[in-house]
Amino acid sequence: xxxxxxxxxxxxxxxxxxxxxxxxxxxxxxxxxxxxxxxxxxxxxxxxxxxxxxxxxxxxxxxxxxxxxxxxxxxxxxxxxxxxxxxxxxxxxxxxxxxxxxxxxxxxxxxxxxxxxxxxxxxxxxxxxxxxxxxxxxxxxxxxxxxxxxxxxxxxxxxxxxxxxxxxxxxxxxxxxxxxxxxxxxxxxxxxxxxxxxxxxxxxxxxxxxxxxxxxxxxxxxxxxxxxxxxxxxxxxxxxxxxxxxxxxxxxxxxxxxxxxxxxxxxxxxxxxxxxxxxxxxxxxxxxxxxxxxxxxxxxxxxxxxxxxxxxxxxxxxxxxxxxxxxxxxxxxxxxxxxxxxxxxxxxxxxxxxxxxxxxxxxxxxxxxxxxxxxxxxxxxxxxxxxxxxxxxxxxxxxxxxxxxxxxxxxxxxxxxxxxxxxxxxxxxxxxxxxxxxxxxxxxxxxxxxxxxxxxxxxxxxxxxxxxxxxxx
Numbered sequence: 001x002x003x004x005x006x007x008x009x010x011x012x013x014x015x016x017x018x019x020x021x022x023x024x025x026x027x028x029x030x031x032x033x034x035x036x037x038x039x040x041x042x043x044x045x046x047x048x049x050x051x052x053x054x055x056x057x058x059x060x061x062x063x064x065x066x067x068x069x070x071x072x073x074x075x076x077x078x079x080x081x082x083x084x085x086x087x088x089x090x091x092x093x094x095x096x097x098x099x100x101x102x103x104x105x106x107x108x109x110x111x112x113x114x115x116x117x118x119x120x121x122x123x124x125x126x127x128x129x130x131x132x133x134x135x136x137x138x139x140x141x142x143x144x145x146x147x148x149x150x151x152x153x154x155x156x157x158x159x160x161x162x163x164x165x166x167x168x169x170x171x172x173x174x175x176x177x178x179x180x181x182x183x184x185x186x187x188x189x190x191x192x193x194x195x196x197x198x199x200x201x202x203x204x205x206x207x208x209x210x211x212x213x214x215x216x217x218x219x220x221x222x223x224x225x226x227x228x229x230x231x232x233x234x235x236x237x238x239x240x241x242x243x244x245x246x247x248x249x250x251x252x253x254x255x256x257x258x259x260x261x262x263x264x265x266x267x268x269x270x271x272x273x274x275x276x277x278x279x280x281x282x283x284x285x286x287x288x289x290x291x292x293x294x295x296x297x298x299x300x301x302x303x304x305x306x307x308x309x310x311x312x313x314x315x316x317x318x319x320x321x322x323x324x325x326x327x328x329x330x331x332x333x334x335x336x337x338x339x340x341x342x343x344x345x346x347x348x349x350x351x352x353x354x355x356x357x358x359x360x361x362x363x364x365x366x367x368x369x370x371x372x373x374x375x376x377x378x379x380x381x382x383x384x385x386x387x388x389x390x391x392x393x394x395x396x397x398x399x400x401x402x403x404x405x406x407x408x409x410x411x412x413x414x415x416x417x418x419x420x421x422x423x424x425x426x427x428x429x430x431x432x433x434x435x436x437x438x439x440x441x442x443x444x445x446x447x448x449x450x451x452x453x454x455x456x457x458x459x460x461x462x463x464x465x466x467x468x469x470x471x472x473x
Contacts, residue, residue, distance in 0.1 A: 008196045012189050019185050023178045030174035038166050039133060042146045046159040049073065049107055050150050057153050062111075069118040073107045104162040106143065112154030121145075121160050129156050136160060202227050206234065218245040315440070320351035320360070320392055320462070324385055327364030331372060339377045342368065346385040351392045353464050355440055360462075363436040366429040367396045367458050374400035374456075391442065391463040399455040408446040430458075437462065 052072065056065055106121035114129065121138050129147055136143045143160040150157065206221055213219070220238035223231060328344050335342045364383075371381045379399040386393050403411050410416055414431040434444040442462040449455045 004196060004200050007200075008193055011192050011196065015188060015192060016185075019181060019188075023181055026181070027174045027178050030177050031170045034170040034173055035166070038161065038170075039144070039146070042133075042144065042159055042161055045105070046146045046148055046157055049109070049159060050148060050155075050157050053109060053155050053157060054150060054153055057155070065109075066117045069107075069109055073118065073120065104165045106138070106160040108156075108158040108160070110156035112156075114156065117155075121158075129158075135163075203230065206230075210237075218248070315354045315356050317352055317354055318357045318360075320353050320355070320394075321346050321349055321385060323355075323357055323360050324364060324383060324394065327361050327368060328383060330361075330365055331368040334369065335372050335381065338372060338375070340372055340375055341380045342372075342383065343380055344383045344385075348385055348387055348392065351385060351387070353392060353462055355462065359436045359439070363433045363460065364394070364396075366433045367460075370429045371396055371398035371400070371456075371458075374398065376400065388461060390465075391461055394460045394462070395457050397449050397455060397457040399449075399453065402448070402454055402456045403446060405448075411446065412444070433458075433460070 053065075053069070056068055060068060107118055108116070108121050109118040110116055110129070121136065121143065129149075131148050132146070134145050134147065136145050138160075142163040144163055144166060145158055145160040147156065147158040149155070206226060209219075209221060218241050220241055221234055223234045223238065226234040324344060324346065328342050332342055368381065368383070375381060375398045381399075382395075382397045384395045384397075412430050412434050414428055416431075430444075430446075437444040437460050440462050442460060444458065444460045447457045447459060449457050
């Protein structure tokens with residue numbers, strides 16, 4: 001898992017957890033505070049009725065109290081008008097005489113002897129009246145009640161409020177407090193993801209030059225773009241890159257110097273052996289072949305060093321068809337000596353590509369010479385050039401023993417010869433060919449013959465136009 005994804009998941013999970021805890025806490029606290037507010041309003045309503053009762057007791061006879069209280073505290077409804085008090089719409093009564101929620105409030109008044117004067121609750125629990133808050137059941141609903149006894153008149157007064165209306169209002173108000181946080185949460189998560197992506201953008205800029213850095217073009221990273229948190233890591237990487245560049249340079253210089261120094265003594269040794277051949281030819285022939293193999297190895301090492309370093313690599317527009325014709329002509333004498341027929345199939349005729357013509361010729365001669373070396377007598381080596389995608393595909397197919405699929409990648413490595421009994425090479429031909437293809441932005445693969453016969457096909461793909469970034473890859 002990437003660091004960006006890990007940090008994004010951690011931050012978003014933390015934000016979601018904190019938001020969930022905050023929302024739950026806010027919802028619970030809002031409900032609790034609203035319940036306390038409703039209880040306070042219930043007690044306040046009871047005290048207002050207490051004041052009304054105290055005033056009526058001083059101004060009216062006891063027989064008039066029930067009618068006056070009923071007229072004052074009950075909901076004025078026209079019996080001729082049918083009204084659904086449970087519906088949510090049209091909460092204001094016709095004519096503006098009140099609100100339907102008044103029906104969800106109830107009042108009870110008793111004399112000091114606990115005789116009922118007003119009862120809109122109809123709970124039938126006047127026995128055992130006690131001051132304070134309580135719960136009552138009436139008309140299929142649960143009611144929250146507050147009861148007190150007036151110390152001056154001795155009258156008992158109770159106000160009740162339906163529990164469902166309290167819960168409905170509490171939930172609506174609590175959700176009103178939590179809803180903005182819930183709505184803002186997706187935007188917050190998007191902001192976190194974008195912030196993490198932007199925060200890691202400097203690391204992506206540091207990664208890009210490393211990904212496209214070629215072994216022959218190693219250079220330190222620009223530590224001015226590095227965040228402070230990874231500045232030490234960038235400096236350590238730069239130190240490692242400098243050491244690696246020095247080590248590769250020493251290796252390339254050693255290979256080139258060693259190859260150059262070996263050419264002269266090997267040439268002198270061969271001349272001395274040729275002179276000795278005139279006197280003892282049976283003893284010198286094997287030695288001359290061994291020297292020739294060493295000379296060939298030195299030449300290949302020099303070529304590989306030049307290819308790896310990219311010396312004088314300036315691609316120009318060339319006719320790939322002409323290069324292939326010249327390469328087949330160059331190896332024709334070697335093929336005819338072994339009675340092998342080199343065939344070229346080219347339906348493009350004018351395959352124009354940007355390439356280094358000498359290196360492509362070296363690539364083709366290496367592939368053709370390798371095919372001739374492992375092909376039996378009286379066989380055909382077929383070279384085919386076809387257009388493919390935004391480039392051209394070159395295939396060289398022989399009728400030799402072939403290479404097992406599991407060994408093909410190893411066969412492309414340097415100094416690897418799968419069959420030591422055949423040929424006198426050093427195992428650099430395929431490695432050089434693949435490196436030349438990569439230098440042009442192409443690739444080289446080994447495969448079976450398309451007709452299913454025995455042998456090996458080497459396929460090289462080269463792009464039509466060369467780009468600098470191809471070489472860096």
